[in-house]
Structure formats: structure tokens, C-alpha cells
Amino acid sequence: MPDSAPSPPRLDIRDLHRVFGGHAVVEAATLSIGAGECLCLLGPSGCGKSTTLRMIAGVERPDAGEVRLDGVRVSAPGLHVPPEARSVGLMFQDFALFPHLNVARNVAFGLDGPRPARHARAMDLLERVGMARFAAAFPHELSGGEQQRVALARALAPRPRLMLMDEPFSGLDNRLRDGIRDQTLALLREEGTAVLMVTHEPEEAMRMADRIVLMRAGRIVQTGAPHEVYNRPVDRAAAAFFSDINLLQGRVRNGAVATPLGSFAAPGLAEGEAAEVVSRPQHLEIGGHGAARGRVLRARFLGRESLVEFVLEGDGPRLQAMVPGMVLPAPGEVFALGLRPENCHVFARTG
Numbered sequence: 001m002p003d004s005a006p007s008p009p010r011l012d013i014r015d016l017h018r019v020f021g022g023h024a025v026v027e028a029a030t031l032s033i034g035a036g037e038c039l040c041l042l043g044p045s046g047c048g049k050s051t052t053l054r055m056i057a058g059v060e061r062p063d064a065g066e067v068r069l070d071g072v073r074v075s076a077p078g079l080h081v082p083p084e085a086r087s088v089g090l091m092f093q094d095f096a097l098f099p100h101l102n103v104a105r106n107v108a109f110g111l112d113g114p115r116p117a118r119h120a121r122a123m124d125l126l127e128r129v130g131m132a133r134f135a136a137a138f139p140h141e142l143s144g145g146e147q148q149r150v151a152l153a154r155a156l157a158p159r160p161r162l163m164l165m166d167e168p169f170s171g172l173d174n175r176l177r178d179g180i181r182d183q184t185l186a187l188l189r190e191e192g193t194a195v196l197m198v199t200h201e202p203e204e205a206m207r208m209a210d211r212i213v214l215m216r217a218g219r220i221v222q223t224g225a226p227h228e229v230y231n232r233p234v235d236r237a238a239a240a241f242f243s244d245i246n247l248l249q250g251r252v253r254n255g256a257v258a259t260p261l262g263s264f265a266a267p268g269l270a271e272g273e274a275a276e277v278v279s280r281p282q283h284l285e286i287g288g289h290g291a292a293r294g295r296v297l298r299a300r301f302l303g304r305e306s307l308v309e310f311v312l313e314g315d316g317p318r319l320q321a322m323v324p325g326m327v328l329p330a331p332g333e334v335f336a337l338g339l340r341p342e343n344c345h346v347f348a349r350t351g
């Protein structure tokens with residue numbers, strides 16, 4: 001192979017299918033991850049994320065499709081490389097350290113080679129997760145966050161090509177979680193490990209992922225960098241998965257949908273088609289030269305921000321605005337409301 005030939009992706013899955021009890025829980029899943037890249041599989045509970053991960057790990061057999069690691073097939077019709085031969089690290093919420101082994105031995109457990117080398121690798125990783133001083137401790141003597149850091153060191157010790165993580169931080173409290181997430185990501189990058197992480201929390205995916213793969217009802221509906229998936233949702237449900245949304249409805253006339261907040265271009269929609277204009281609460285503009293007037297129904301102070309609920313005058317739809325925390329209008333106050341076209345997404349009406 002010439003030197004310039006691009007190396008294959010670390011992980012490449014093509015058209016993976018899995019059926020349980022006659023019901024397809026994963027359909028045509030296709031994605032790839034490069035070395036050092038972190039990809040988050042994001043979607044609501046039951047959409048097939050864990051099943052996808054388990055097929056990649058090799059603990060679940062696909063009904064159809066292929067899994068390749070560094071270009072080598074590990075799963076295909078008639079081929080099943082067992083999980084332990086895939087060089088894949090696993091981290092789950094219930095990561096279960098071995099209770100009868102101390103921290104250093106837990107981390108060294110899966111390593112081959114002479115004992116001093118195994119111990120050195122274990123200590124190096126414990127150092128890097130800030131847990132070296134606990135090397136002789138037993139798991140029950142550690143807090144949840146400390147155990148999670150040991151679990152990370154253990155998963156990374158054999159230098160897996162790919163790390164598969166299923167909601168690995170959901171057992172930790174919020175403040176601890178942010179720090180451990182960042183530390184985990186930094187360490188995975190240092191090691192050049194590709195990461196596939198399953199989560200149902202958009203904020204976690206945005207924080208961790210280089211790319212997000214959004215799944216719904218067994219299918220991948222959108223893949224892209226966090227800002228792309230957030231700012232250019234493929235449909236209303238994809239938009240609504242990341243935040244509350246405001247919805248304005250109308251029909252397409254001359255290529256646009258007229259709403260109380262202005263007219264919005266509807267490319268790709270047919271003349272006369274029922275359409276909906278989707279936007280996020282932080283993009284509803286209050287005051288100024290807004291096109292419509294809204295009466296405050298209620299306002300809730302949330303700390304950094306406040307959420308203000310309006311009803312458009314003339315018995316129009318209800319709309320939400322997310323505004324800086326200090327702004328807290330009183331119920332009954334009336335404001336001009338505006339919405340910029342660049343902050344809106346126009347789709348054919350659903351449901």
C-alpha cells in the first residue's frame with residue numbers, strides 16, 4: 001500500500017440490524033469513528049443505542065451488517081470475533097470493580113506480560129486519573145467518583161483501540177460529573193483512543209462529542225458536529241430533543257409560511273402544504289420592532305436565565321422566551337415579539 005493511502009477508520013459499521021421478537025430495534029445503523037475522535041450516540045430511552053453498542057462490543061450478534069475495526073471485519077454474516085479479541089474497552093454505569101482486589105490490581109487485571117510492567121502501566125494510569133495514592137485501597141473504601149476514575153484507568157490499561165461507554169457518568173452527582181467527564185475525555189485523547197459513548201442527555205453529548213449521532217426508534221436520523229445538529233435539525237423532533245421549542249403553524253404560499261411573527265421561506269415544501277416554523281426559546285426577541293404582540297402569562301426565574309411564557313394577542317399560540325436571569329416581567333405585561341428567519345427551521349407539519 002502506498003504511504004499516502006488513508007488509514008481506515010478506527011471503527012466502521014455498515015447497515016447493522018437487530019431484531020428482537022419480530023421488532024427491529026436497530027435498523028441500518030451506519031457510522032465510522034477516527035482515531036482520537038469521540039462520537040456520542042444520542043437518543044431517547046429504548047431507541048436502540050445500547051443494542052448498537054453491544055453489537056460493536058461483540059456481546060450481541062447483529063442479524064445483518066458489518067463491524068470493522070481498523071479495517072478488519074470483526075462481525076459479518078458468518079463471522080463473529082468474540083468480545084475479548086476485539087481490543088475494545090468497555091465502561092458502563094455499573095462498572096463493578098472487583099471487590100476483592102485493591103485498586104492497583106483492579107487496573108492491572110486485564111494486562112498481559114511480566115508483573116513489574118503490568119504494575120507500572122497500572123500505576124501510570126492511576127497517576128493520570130489522580131488516583132495513585134489509592135493504589136492499595138479496596139473499591140468499597142472509595143467514593144462513586146473515585147471508583148469511576150479507577151474504572152476508567154482499568155478500561156484504558158490494555159490500550160484498547162476503541163472505548164465503548166454506556167451512560168458511564170449517570171451514577172455521579174452533577175458537580176462531580178463535569179470534572180470527571182472532562183478528565184476522561186482528556187485522557188482518552190492523550191491515548192488516541194476512539195470513543196463511542198451512549199447517552200440520552202443532549203448536554204452531555206454536546207459537552208463530550210466531536211460528532212453526535214442522533215437516533216430515534218432504531219434509526220440514525222442525523223449525524224454532525226454538536227453545533228450542526230443543534231443549529232440545523234433535520235426535523236421538528238430532532239430540534240425538540242435538544243430544548244423546548246416554539247411552534248408556529250401555517251400554509252405555504254408563494255414559497256413562504258406567513259405567521260404572526262412574520263413570513264418564513266419554506267424551501268422544498270409544496271405550495272399549499274401545511275408547515276410548521278420551529279425555533280428555540282432563546283431566539284424569541286422581546287421588545288424592539290417585533291412583528292407581533294405577546295402578553296406575559298408567567299415568568300420563572302431559573303438562576304442564570306428566566307423563562308417567560310407569552311400568549312400572542314388575539315388568542316394566538318403560546319411562545320416561550322429564554323432571557324437573561326435578571327429580566328423578570330410581570331404577568332399581563334405586553335411586549336413586541338420578534339423572530340429572525342436565520343433562527344427558524346421550517347418543516348412540513350407533523351402530528
Ligand SMILES: Nc1ncnc2c1ncn2[C@@H]1O[C@H](COP(=O)(O)OP(=O)(O)OP(=O)(O)O)[C@@H](O)[C@H]1O
Pocket residue numbers: 020021025043044045046047048049050051052200
Ligand atoms: N435482549 C433483548 N431482548 C428483547 N428485547 C430487547 C433486548 N435488548 C433490548 N431490547 C429492546 O430493544 C429496544 C432498544 O433497547 P436499547 O437498550 O438498545 O435502547 P437504549 O436506546 O439503549 O435505551 P436506554 O437508554 O433506556 O438504555 C428496547 O425496546 C428494548 O426493550
